[in-house]
Each structure stands twice: as structure tokens, then as C-alpha cells.
Amino acid sequence: MKKLFLGVLTALALAAGGTFAGTLDDVKARGNLLCGVSTGAPGFATIDDSGKDVGFDVDYCRALAAAIFGDPMAVKFVGLTSAVRFTALAAGEVDILARNTTWTYSRDTDLKQTFLGVNYYDGQGFMVKKELGVKSTTELDGATVCIQVGTTTELNLADYFKENGMSYEPVPTADNAESQQQYLAGACDTYTTDASALHGTRVNLEKPDDHLVLPEIISKEPLGPLVRHGDDNWADIGRWVLNALVIAEEKGITKGNIDSWKDTKDAEIHRLLGTGDGDILAMVGLPKNAMYNAIKAGGNYGEIFENNLGATSGINIERGVNASWTKGGILYSPPFR
Amino acid sequence: MSSPTLPPSESFKFSMLLSDTRYRGMSLQVITFIIFMAVFFWLVDNTIKNLALLDKDVSFNFLWLRAGYDINQRLIPYTNDSTHGMAALVGILNTLLVAFVGCIIATILGLFVGILRLSKNWIVAKLMSAYIEGFRNVPILLWIVMVFALLTEFTPAPRAFKGAEPEATMLFFESVAITNRGTYFPAPVLAEGAYWLLLCFGLSIVAAIYFIRYANKQKKDTGKSLPTFWVSSLVIVFPTLILYFAMGQPVSLEYPYLKGFNFKDGIHLRNSFLALTLALAFYTSAFIAEIVRAGIMAVSKGQSEAAASLGLRPNKIMSLIILPQALRIIVPPLISNYLNLTKNSSLAIAVGYMDVRGTLGGITLNQTGRELESMLLLMGFYLAVSLLISSFINYFNRSFQIVVR
CATH class of the missing domain: 3.40.190.10 (Periplasmic binding protein-like II)
Structure with missing residues (x-):
């Protein structure tokens, strides 16, 4: 029976090879x-x-x-x-x-x-309120961290804190807006996601200068x-x-x-x-x-x-690594030929 | 008018399957069954075909892979090195915790509100009506988000407890801290000898139960009621208390204290847990209150009048005459409310509570991309829990029903 099932499955897979091709x-x-x-x-x-x-x-x-x-x-x-x-x-x-x-x-x-x-x-970064007095991610031991569920940042976060022997408490959120709300309400000490998104979120806050994106980037994104x-x-x-x-x-x-x-x-x-x-x-x-x-x-x-x-x-x-390779970045397209 | 009797010699014709009342019922059932199975197989076939189109297989192997993510509330040891299966288990326990605590609070609240709604005091009755209508007629999701917002927006951050003149202080002799991340309670720490204390406490409870049985028997035989409440309370509390001091206080409290960003030690009830449990309990208690009211009103007025004429006081009438009879009506619909509460707990993700929907059906599903498998497991889990709750309460219910001899 199982063989038959698998056989049918394979046959269907083969028959359907080009269905999404259009x-x-x-x-x-x-x-x-x-x-x-x-x-x-x-x-x-x-x-x-x-x-x-x-x-x-x-x-x-x-x-x-x-x-x-x-x-x-x-x-x-x-x-x-x-x-x-x-x-x-x-x-x-x-x-x-x-x-x-x-x-x-x-x-x-x-x-x-x-x-x-x-x-x-991109790379994963952390945003904190300036009044917290935190200047580096290495000072975040014991912090409560807002994080979007189902993202790579969630896994990086776990790896990073473990590598550095630090503990943290995750506060899972559904999207950027909810993270932002929880972060502003103080339900978490820091909000972590891709640094680009943090910069984007920060300038849209009521008082962008009260917040700081920490300099460390903990992952390749x-x-x-x-x-x-x-x-x-x-x-x-x-x-x-x-x-x-x-x-x-x-x-x-x-x-x-x-x-x-x-x-x-x-x-x-x-x-x-x-x-x-x-x-x-x-x-x-x-x-x-x-x-x-x-x-x-x-x-x-x-x-x-x-x-x-x-x-x-x-x-x-800043353009940083996202500059063209002719300008010191790593953006490099194969030739159009 | 006499019904036509068919001659026995008439042979079976195919059309008789629908025209003859002897066969019609059966053949309609067979047709319905065939249609149902056809639709079912079409759905399964369609799913398999579409999965094949996406080049996906059905496999549950992901449950044994490393999860890689952390979960804030864990009732069993779990780290990000544990498997997805363990993460699902942590979620399952979190779901069961909310369901268990929620059901208890909802039952107690519902009982009180339901009885008080029948109060002769106009203000009390109207207040309870307002409570019931308010919770019953607003979607549960809104209540969950609302309670969560209240808990996070109007409570101080842990940082507010810092400094020489803090903005916020801990309650109850510096033992309980209410913050926007949750409430911290002192946790009991068991020292050597604490197990004797637990044993003593357990034995006291057994003794109290025996005393209550004895008192009940006494009442049946002689009609005299013994002060069960006071005696059993003393039996439970006193020996343990004496032993506690005699052994040099082997159980101490571990107070939460502020360290770094958060409070450390103590028991931490997260706001997500509190918001979800309280909202679910309030919401469900409104329904339970109505069931209780219906159950009480269904008991004939003659019963309470007869009890009153025998000289029983109102609270005795309620506890001895009305409630035991009302319970028979109350318990069956109670089941569906417990089931609803359990199933509604899957809204946990709205406040970031990591129940089984959040771990298995949320993060694991996302990280592994096994949507179908995760959803099947989730549905299986909720089905199993619901059936378990039903059978448990049905068992309980049987002991309440009138035994017909």
C-alpha cells in the first residue's frame, strides 16, 4: 500500500513537472x-x-x-x-x-x-533606548528582547547569546508594528531585527534621537x-x-x-x-x-x-557593502551577454 | 383507509430502491455515504497532487531536528538545542496551563456571578448583568488584547524600581513586583526536611477528608451537623504549622529582586500569560454564569419554599437544596465552555504567549516550512484534549445524576 502511494505520488510529480512553468x-x-x-x-x-x-x-x-x-x-x-x-x-x-x-x-x-x-x-542589529545607557550588545546580558516570530533573526539571537554566555528573555511578536509598540511600551529592553529595518523604524519614531541602533551586527542577512x-x-x-x-x-x-x-x-x-x-x-x-x-x-x-x-x-x-564593486562594495552583477 | 399490502410474489426491481419505503432509507444512506467518501477522497487526492506539484513530501522527521529558538515560558527543561518535538511539548504544556488555570478561575467566577445575578439586591443583580453582557458580547480576541494593553501600558517598567527614590515600589513588604513585563512573586525554597512537612500536610488533608465523611454519616444517621469547616481547617493547618516551627522553618521564601534589566528569582508570571488567562477566564465565566443561573432557575421554587418552611437559612438552602439539584443541569453545558476556553487559548499569539499554536504552529512551522504536518499535529492535539476533557467531565457528571433504582 505504501509503495503504491509513493508510486502514485512520484507519477503525479513527474506528470506535473511543468505545471508551474508558465x-x-x-x-x-x-x-x-x-x-x-x-x-x-x-x-x-x-x-x-x-x-x-x-x-x-x-x-x-x-x-x-x-x-x-x-x-x-x-x-x-x-x-x-x-x-x-x-x-x-x-x-x-x-x-x-x-x-x-x-x-x-x-x-x-x-x-x-x-x-x-x-x-x-544586511545584518542583524539591536535598537535600545538611550536612557538605558547601553552602548554595546555585550552589555545586554539578562535583557528582554522583542523579536518577530518565524524569522532568521530569532535563530541568530539564540546563537549569539549562547556564544557569548549571556541570557535573555524573548518576547515574540507578529510583525514590525507590534514589536515597535511593545518596545515603546517598555515591555522589552531592546528590539532586534535586520539593521536596515531598525534604522527605518527609528526615523519614524516620535523622537528618533532617544533611540540608538547598537554598532554590532551579529549575523549575515x-x-x-x-x-x-x-x-x-x-x-x-x-x-x-x-x-x-x-x-x-x-x-x-x-x-x-x-x-x-x-x-x-x-x-x-x-x-x-x-x-x-x-x-x-x-x-x-x-x-x-x-x-x-x-x-x-x-x-x-x-x-x-x-x-x-x-x-x-x-x-x-550608508551604502557600505551595498555599493557597487567599482566603488568598494560587493555588489557585482554577472555580465549581460 | 388501509395501507396497500404488496403481494409477496412481486419480484425485486431496481427502481424499488427509491420508490419502496422498505429500501428507500437504506439506499439514501448509501448514496450519502458514497458522496461523502467521494468528496473526502477528492480532497485528499487534491492535497497529495498539489503537494507533489510543489515538490513537497509529507514527513514528520522535523520533530527530531534541533529547534534553534528560545521560548520564554518553559515548564520543562528546554534550550535552543532541544528538538522541535520538545518545543511542541513546551507549547502543549503552556496551552494546558492556561486552559487549567483559566477553567478554574472561570468556574469560580461564573458560579458567583451566576448566583449573584439572581440576588434580590437590585444593584448587585444589575452589576452582574452588566458584567455578563459586557464579556459575552465582545469578541474574545479584543478582551485578550485589551487586558494585555492594560497590563503593559499602565504598570511601571522594572527600571522604575531602581534608585534611592524609585518611582515604583514593590507591594506586600517588598515581596511582589508588578511590572509591565509581568508580576514577580516570592518563590518557596524547600530546605532539608521540607518533605516531612509536605508529608504531614498531605496526611492532614486525608484526615480532614475522613472527618468530613464521618460528619456526613453522622448527619445522615442523627441529623446533627458538625462544624466541618472549622474542624477540617484546623486539622489541615495546625499539625503542619507546629511541625514547621519545630523543625526550624525548613521552607523559606526566595524574594524577587532587581538585577540588571529585570527582576531575578521568584516566580515570574508573564503579562502574556496573565492577560490570556484572565481574559479567557472572564469571557468564559460570563457564559458559565448564565448556565448557573439557568440551572438554579430550573429548580422548582417549591424546593426552596419547602426548605425555608423547615427553617433552613438562605445560604443553607442554596448549598444543601438548590445547588445539588442545579448541578445536574449545569454540568453538561459546562463541558462545552471548558472546551471553548481550551480552544480559544490558541489566540495566544496575539499577546506573544508561546502556546502550542505559537511553537509548533508558529515558529516551528515557519522555520521548517512543514505547514501541513504542523497543522495536522495541532488539530490532533486539540481534538485529543477536547475528547479527554469531555470524557473526564462526563465521568464526573455521572456521579451527580439521580441514581434511578
Whole structure:
């Protein structure tokens, strides 16, 4: 009986090999892209005063929508908590998940997801109230820590305190908003999550100067967009839209000057913007000017970063390791060839 | 009018399955069963197919993997090196703790509120009505969040207890600290010889039970009532107290004290636990109060009048005449309220209480991505607990019912 069951299962798996293979067709037929984002992470995905979705992850999805449809607004954002995001992606409720999600081995393999690359190199940090007088994470022995459930930060926290022989009391919360409320009410001494999110949260507090993001980073958190296993073409599209934005910054192509590259001698720029003779984007089923539209949507990687996380946004996160490799960072795209 | 009798020679026809009353009932049941099984198998088949599409299998091996996360409230030893199975067990115990404490508080409160609602005192009766309607008609989730908000927003942080002139002070001779992270009580510390004390206490309780039995028998035989309450209280308290001092006070209290960020030592009841338990108990007690009221009102008025004419006092009438009869009506619907409380405790995540829904159905589910398996285990757990509670109270109930000879 068990053999029969397994046999049927295998047969079904084999028969179903290509069922999810048409994500691009599904998206085109639907007329918009379904993009899973955070329910509220300042800088990454929030809703501004006019009711418009804004943020670093939001802009990536707009670029992807622009690449497919030529229209950056042809995207519907689905707010997902950290707890339901993978289920929502696996169940096909969203086409792509751009929800400051850390790329880890088990998520890549056991959860059957495909990470498209890293769009932000992050690390876990701690925020405390200045009046607490804490200057370093090593002084946090015995502290009560607010933490979002179902995140990698939860596991890092346990590892970090154990490594350093310190104790702590976790206060689990459902999302960023609840963590923030508990932290402000004093139900926890410190709030820990990705440092970028802490910076984003801090500037939105009533008195940002009363709070301090501690200097230590206790983990590697490479954040990136992801899709479910089973549709390599769709993964390629997402991956190369991200790469195109990085290459655009490297080459100096911005939202403003994108139309002035027609006479350049750089063949890669012609391939990227679709101004050359060949049409290599047909390989993945995108129009020739897809990457042109993607870059035109919100600018290159650097512009998106500045507008959502950098000085322009008020969050003031330094580029640091997230600078292009030509400027001392580790952002490095494979060649567009 | 006589019903037509079928000639016995008529042979069986297929259409008779529906037209003949002798077969119709059976064939309808068979058809319903077939439809039900078809839907059931379609659902199972659909699930298996969809899991296969996602390239996922069904496996419970994750229960033996390292969990890697910490849980704040643990009734059994657990660290982040323990397995997901252990984490689930910690959650299960936390669920049972809330359910147990919640049911006890809800029953006591419900009993009092239900009786007081029938009070002849207008203000008391109206206050109890307001209590019942207020708790019964607002969703339980809102009450849980509300109680939690009250506990965290209006209590001082542990830091407020610091300094020479602290903003907040501990209650009851520096022994109880109410903070926005929970309430800290002194914890008993058992020294050498404390087990003799426990033994003595246990024996005293047994002695008190025997005394009560004796008193009951005495009452049945002679009609005289002995002062059971006072005698049994003395029997329970005195020997233990004497032994406690005779042995040089082997049980001491460990007081909570402020160290670093938080209070250390003592018993720590977290606000998440308090909020969840209290909200569940208040909410359920409103329903229990109504059941109690219904049970009391169902006892014929003649019973209390007859008791009064025999010269019994009102409190004796309630405890000897009304309640024993009312209990027979009260206990069965009580079960469903205990079950509701237990199941409602799965709202714990709203206040960050780590029940089984929070550990197995929350963090473990997220870290391992085993949604189907975790949900099946959770459903199995709640089903098992509900059936256990039902059977326990049904057993209890049988001893209350009138024995028909």
C-alpha cells in the first residue's frame, strides 16, 4: 500500500513537472504582477501619505512589472507577514516575494524556493533606548528582547547569546508594528531585527534621537527576492531584472539620462537597453526594451537605494557593502551577454 | 383507509430502491455515504497532487531536528538545542496551563456571578448583568488584547524600581513586583526536611477528608451537623504549622529582586500569560454564569419554599437544596465552555504567549516550512484534549445524576 502511494505520488510529480512553468504567461494573461511585500517595513515597503506603495522592495517589483508590461504600475502588492510569506509564495498567491527575506540554505532547499540574488546585504542589529545607557550588545546580558516570530533573526539571537554566555528573555511578536509598540511600551529592553529595518523604524519614531541602533551586527542577512521552485525561466527574468539595475548603476545609466546612450560604443549597454541589433531578451520571453523600461521605472540600483534608504529618504543608511564593486562594495552583477 | 399490502410474489426491481419505503432509507444512506467518501477522497487526492506539484513530501522527521529558538515560558527543561518535538511539548504544556488555570478561575467566577445575578439586591443583580453582557458580547480576541494593553501600558517598567527614590515600589513588604513585563512573586525554597512537612500536610488533608465523611454519616444517621469547616481547617493547618516551627522553618521564601534589566528569582508570571488567562477566564465565566443561573432557575421554587418552611437559612438552602439539584443541569453545558476556553487559548499569539499554536504552529512551522504536518499535529492535539476533557467531565457528571433504582 505504501509503495503504491509513493508510486502514485512520484507519477503525479513527474506528470506535473511543468505545471508551474508558465508563470510569465500567467502574469501576462492576468495583466499584472502579484508581488509579496512586507506589511510595513519603512524603507522597504510602506504606504505613503497618498496611499501609494513605496520602498526598496516595492521599486524592484515595479521594475519587474515595467520589464514585462512596459508599465511600472502594472503590479499588485500583497502585504505578507513574516509568518505567512513562504506559504503564500508556495501556494501561488504571489508571483514573486520581495519581502526583505534572508537567503539561507534551508529556505533555498527544504522550503523549495529559488533566490534570485541579493539586493541588500544586511545584518542583524539591536535598537535600545538611550536612557538605558547601553552602548554595546555585550552589555545586554539578562535583557528582554522583542523579536518577530518565524524569522532568521530569532535563530541568530539564540546563537549569539549562547556564544557569548549571556541570557535573555524573548518576547515574540507578529510583525514590525507590534514589536515597535511593545518596545515603546517598555515591555522589552531592546528590539532586534535586520539593521536596515531598525534604522527605518527609528526615523519614524516620535523622537528618533532617544533611540540608538547598537554598532554590532551579529549575523549575515543577505536579503533578496525569491520565487518558488519549478519555473527556471521566471526565476531568470527576476534575476536579470535585478542584475540589470545593478549593471545600470555600474555603467552610469540613470532614470534621467537613459535616453542619451544611443550612440555609445559600449556593446553591453546596447544589449541591455535593447538599442543594438540582436534581441537577447527574447530568450526569456521579454520584449527587446524590457530592461530599458525596468531602469526607466525607478532608476538604477543606486537611485532606488538613495530614494528609499539613503539620504533622500531621510533614513540615512550608508551604502557600505551595498555599493557597487567599482566603488568598494560587493555588489557585482554577472555580465549581460 | 388501509395501507396497500404488496403481494409477496412481486419480484425485486431496481427502481424499488427509491420508490419502496422498505429500501428507500437504506439506499439514501448509501448514496450519502458514497458522496461523502467521494468528496473526502477528492480532497485528499487534491492535497497529495498539489503537494507533489510543489515538490513537497509529507514527513514528520522535523520533530527530531534541533529547534534553534528560545521560548520564554518553559515548564520543562528546554534550550535552543532541544528538538522541535520538545518545543511542541513546551507549547502543549503552556496551552494546558492556561486552559487549567483559566477553567478554574472561570468556574469560580461564573458560579458567583451566576448566583449573584439572581440576588434580590437590585444593584448587585444589575452589576452582574452588566458584567455578563459586557464579556459575552465582545469578541474574545479584543478582551485578550485589551487586558494585555492594560497590563503593559499602565504598570511601571522594572527600571522604575531602581534608585534611592524609585518611582515604583514593590507591594506586600517588598515581596511582589508588578511590572509591565509581568508580576514577580516570592518563590518557596524547600530546605532539608521540607518533605516531612509536605508529608504531614498531605496526611492532614486525608484526615480532614475522613472527618468530613464521618460528619456526613453522622448527619445522615442523627441529623446533627458538625462544624466541618472549622474542624477540617484546623486539622489541615495546625499539625503542619507546629511541625514547621519545630523543625526550624525548613521552607523559606526566595524574594524577587532587581538585577540588571529585570527582576531575578521568584516566580515570574508573564503579562502574556496573565492577560490570556484572565481574559479567557472572564469571557468564559460570563457564559458559565448564565448556565448557573439557568440551572438554579430550573429548580422548582417549591424546593426552596419547602426548605425555608423547615427553617433552613438562605445560604443553607442554596448549598444543601438548590445547588445539588442545579448541578445536574449545569454540568453538561459546562463541558462545552471548558472546551471553548481550551480552544480559544490558541489566540495566544496575539499577546506573544508561546502556546502550542505559537511553537509548533508558529515558529516551528515557519522555520521548517512543514505547514501541513504542523497543522495536522495541532488539530490532533486539540481534538485529543477536547475528547479527554469531555470524557473526564462526563465521568464526573455521572456521579451527580439521580441514581434511578
